[in-house]
Amino acid sequence: MRLIKEISQMKTWSETSRKNGLRIGFVPTMGYFHEGHLSLMRRAKELADKVVVSIFVNPIQFGPQEDFRDYPRDLERDARLAEEIGVDVIFTPKAEEMYPEGFQTFVEVERLTKPLCGARRPGHFRGVTTVCLKLFNIVKPHFAVFGLKDYQQYLVVKRMVADLNLDLEIIGHPIVREKDGLAMSSRNVYLSPEERKSATCLYKALCLAQEKVKKGVRIVPTLKQELEQFIISHPYTEIDYVEFCHPETLDPVKEIAGPTLLALAVFVGKARLIDNTLIEP
Numbered sequence: 001m002r003l004i005k006e007i008s009q010m011k012t013w014s015e016t017s018r019k020n021g022l023r024i025g026f027v028p029t030m031g032y033f034h035e036g037h038l039s040l041m042r043r044a045k046e047l048a049d050k051v052v053v054s055i056f057v058n059p060i061q062f063g064p065q066e067d068f069r070d071y072p073r074d075l076e077r078d079a080r081l082a083e084e085i086g087v088d089v090i091f092t093p094k095a096e097e098m099y100p101e102g103f104q105t106f107v108e109v110e111r112l113t114k115p116l117c118g119a120r121r122p123g124h125f126r127g128v129t130t131v132c133l134k135l136f137n138i139v140k141p142h143f144a145v146f147g148l149k150d151y152q153q154y155l156v157v158k159r160m161v162a163d164l165n166l167d168l169e170i171i172g173h174p175i176v177r178e179k180d181g182l183a184m185s186s187r188n189v190y191l192s193p194e195e196r197k198s199a200t201c202l203y204k205a206l207c208l209a210q211e212k213v214k215k216g217v218r219i220v221p222t223l224k225q226e227l228e229q230f231i232i233s234h235p236y237t238e239i240d241y242v243e244f245c246h247p248e249t250l251d252p253v254k255e256i257a258g259p260t261l262l263a264l265a266v267f268v269g270k271a272r273l274i275d276n277t278l279i280e281p
């Protein structure tokens with residue numbers, strides 16, 4: 001496995017691979033790998049001749065009060081895990097090279113970034129789409145794999161790729177969970193043992209909603225109230241949002257009349273956790 005740090009070297013590697021007719025699969029990450037990341041890499045391996053994984057904690061997608069400085073990092077461990085899976089290149093660009101002095105161009109997807117995490121984290125998706133477009137231009141993949149835990153991110157990146165006629169496919173990969181249902185996330189390391197127990201309330205809330213809908217509860221304000229009460233009955237929790245929306249437009253829905261995305265963001269201690277499920281009545 002190669003470790004590439006410079007943009008020019010990454011571009012040369014990709015150009016050569018493409019000239020040799022190889023199909024490049026790409027997994028963009030911020031590192032500190034867990035089983036969720038590894039499953040994205042395995043999926044990419046199945047579909048590609050060569051797999052590139054980027055590790056870059058992207059400063060422009062964090063708000064000023066967010067956890068950019070504390071975000072967990074362990075390149076040595078990440079490189080070992082990626083190598084075991086058979087990743088061909090780890091690309092770790094430097095922030096100074098990605099955003100040199102004078103940098104002033106950003107990409108913005110308009111409507112899809114307004115609700116959910118976009119409403120709570122101003123500028124977040126502008127940072128995500130900008131870095132993804134830069135990474136796509138550097139790595140030149142035929143496809144990129146994104147985890148569906150960040151469902152809104154997946155939709156936003158897919159929209160950008162379609163709107164800007166980029167020549168790659170965006171593949172969504174199912175959420176990977178711990179045994180007790182907690183969605184895997186690099187931010188789970190922030191949880192104390194007590195908070196970790198409470199954190200299962202996100203997954204349990206998703207299951208509760210599925211059950212209620214199965215039993216015929218379809219009115220969103222009623223469902224929302226029950227879920228919110230359920231979540232805050234767990235210690236250390238603070239709800240950021242509980243939203244039911246259309247799975248493609250992310251427009252809010254008032255009643256469950258067709259496939260509906262239930263998306264949650266909950267602070268458990270200082271960790272802001274997100275999760276989601278598709279409800280099909």
Ligand code: PAF
Nearest residue numbers: 028029030058128131150
């Ligand atoms: O999901 C992530 O880890 C990040 O948002 C991404 C896609 C790597 C962009 O920085």
